[in-house]
Amino acid sequence: MLFKEIHLSGIKSGKITLAFRKWQKSSIKIGSLLHTAFGLVEIRKIETVNENDITDKDALNAGFADNNQLLKSFPHNSTGTIFKISLSYHSADPRIKLREQTQLSELQFTELKKKLERLDNQSKQGHWTKKVLLTIKDNPNLHAIGIAKLTGFEKEWLKLNIRKLKNLGLTISHTVGYELSPLGKTFVLRLKDEG
Structure with missing residues (x-):
C-alpha cells in the first residue's frame, strides 16, 4: 500500500487518519505495520464502503478537500470494492x-x-x-x-x-x-x- 508524500506527512502529524483504496480484495490486515518513507504506519481498522457513504469529513480525514476529489483519486476505470482504512503513525522506521x-x-x-x-x-x-x-x-x-x-x-x-x-x-x-x-x-x- 503506497502513500503520496503529502499524505504521509499528514499521517505523521495526525491530521490524516483515513485512507481509501479501490481493490479487488484487501491486500492488508488490521494490525499490520507498513514501512514508509516517514516511518511505520499502523492499520487500525478496515471496512468496505459505497461511494455514497463517504462523507466530506471522511475525505478531509484522508487528506482530500471533499468527497468528489477523493473519488477522482481512484485510478480511472478501476473496478473493485472501496476499502475505508483507519490508520495512524506508529513510530520511526527501525x-x-x-x-x-x-x-x-x-x-x-x-x-x-x-x-x-x-x-x-x-x-x-x-x-x-x-x-x-x-x-x-x-x-x-x-x-x-x-x-x-x-x-x-x-x-x-x-x-x-x-x-x-x-x-x-x-x-x-x-x-x-x-x-x-x-x-x-x-x-x-x-x-x-x-x-
Missing part, C-alpha cells in the same frame, strides 16, 4: 537505526551471514546476496537496470530482493539507485576479510 550501525559483534556478523545464506538457499537464482552487495558497493547510486546488467539478474526480481537486503539494514534506497548503508559497508568489509 531499519534506519539498524542501518546506521558501524560496529558488528561476532554474533551479529554470524547472524547476518546466516540470514543471507537463507536468502541465497531459498532463491531459484542461487547465491546472489554477496554478488549484489558487492555490485552496489562498487557502483553507489546505480539504478536497478544498471545493477541488473552487471549481475545478470532480471530488474524486477532484483528490486524485490534488494528490498530484502534493505530490511536487514544493509542497503539504502534512493530516488535513483542504491548504496550500502554504514552497516552494509561494515558487513561487506568483514566478508572480504574472511576471504
